[in-house]
Amino acid sequence: MRVKKQKRHRKIVRFYTACYGFRPPFKVLCDGTFVHHLLVNRITPADDALSNVLGSPVKLFTTSCVLAELKNLGRSVSESLDAAQQLLTARCNHENRKRADACILELISENNPEHFFVATQEYDLRKKSLEMPGVPVIYALRNALLLEPPSAIQRAFVKTSEEERSHMNEKEYEMLKKKMKSTLTNEEQNGAFNEGLVDQNLQVQAMTKTRTARKGIDIKDKVQFKRKKAKGPNPLSCLKKKNRENRNSVQVKEKNDENDSVRSRGRKRKRSRGHRKSGESEG
Template sequence: MRIKRHKAVRKTLKFFHVNFGFREPYKVLVDGNFIHAVLATGNGDVEATLSKLLMGNVRAFTTRYTLHELHGMGKEYRATLEGARRLERHKCSYEGVTTAAECIKREVGEKNESHFFVATQDKDLQKYLSKSSVVPIIFKTVNGVSLQKPGSNLQNFVNRASEAKMGIQDYERGTRVMRELAGGEEAQQDQLVRKKKKKAKGPNPLSVRKKSAKGPERRRHNQEAQPAAQAEKPKRRRVRGKARAGAAG
């Protein structure tokens, strides 16, 4: 039975941790009737009892309205008053509050941004908080201290939020795909425009000049031109030796 109860507590803690960010040290607002119920069973340390239930570090708080109510209940609640005084005191942020239950309602609010647990035996307060706020509720039974499971309204809220988140993710994913497709089409159009701009142009007139012969071609041209030049020159007559002697005699 104890193992089954611990599994249920772990499941509830995980629900509030994953969906609403509750984490250690757990902060618990405690009212007078819960303190009285715990001390009546012989458990002298309320904070230790809560820590054992939640299997983690706990900071238990009371309020001056709780202390005021216990003080007005007479000698029967004197031990409860002393037990409440040993807890940290949380200052109620609102003026004009008349009861401890009203102080707890206002401190928790609708969103419970401070991530308070509430430990109470007040059935009306339990019912109000389970319907109107995001708050884990702790209470005392004959079998020990228990953590209430999340109500159906809170479960439905989480399911709707999860579905909405999935819908947003699907929408964003579809939008991203459409953007990628549109980007691909634009890239193709840009490529076509660039191809049209790069049409072949006519050759540059300055670059169409006839190239001069170089290397072996120039040498061959010079060799062909030399015989023609030699043919144009007048040939010198060669005077032989005998002719020169006759001329001298």
């Protein structure tokens, strides 16, 4: 269940960061009921617990009106008063102290410009803050901290704002009109000059055509590429195959003829006649 809860919280935080511009470290505006609940259920340290819920570092805030309300409650809430005094104080600029919920609603009015996460245990404050666009709500349930999903009002506000961005405003429409008028006046001023240039270009083209016609050169407007013709088969591949037996027999004959010629060309042995002469002299 913890994994599912973390995924759900990440999805909600991603919605507020993408659609309303929330950026870490996130600011959490705590009232007295939330601080008291954290101390009673021993959810400490509070900044670590809230950073685990939102998945990013956190800064905890409260208001002077919340502190004044805790003081009026007496000694029973003295520990929660000491814990609230350690938090950062957001400026509410109320000379006459108001109720804590009214003070917080004024701070988050006008689409929550300071990007506060409202942490409270009061049901009415949670409901009213969810009706305002761009106000995420955190509450505690025993030992667990939960992040409220965005309401239908907040999602509808996002859709309408996206549609307005896609269309032009009145100022943008007027700017576009002025640009169109300026371009049209420039085109009219340059129209005469452009007509003169066109006439000159036509004359130059006529002169070049006459010169090329005299020389007999044909000018073509478009480049004509040579079409590839179908080639015939390779003539070497069409030759008949030679028989290997005749080839071998011819090679054998050539070798025999060569051997015979080598034998016939051998040196003749010369006989010496000195033996005969020696025999005749002895006789």
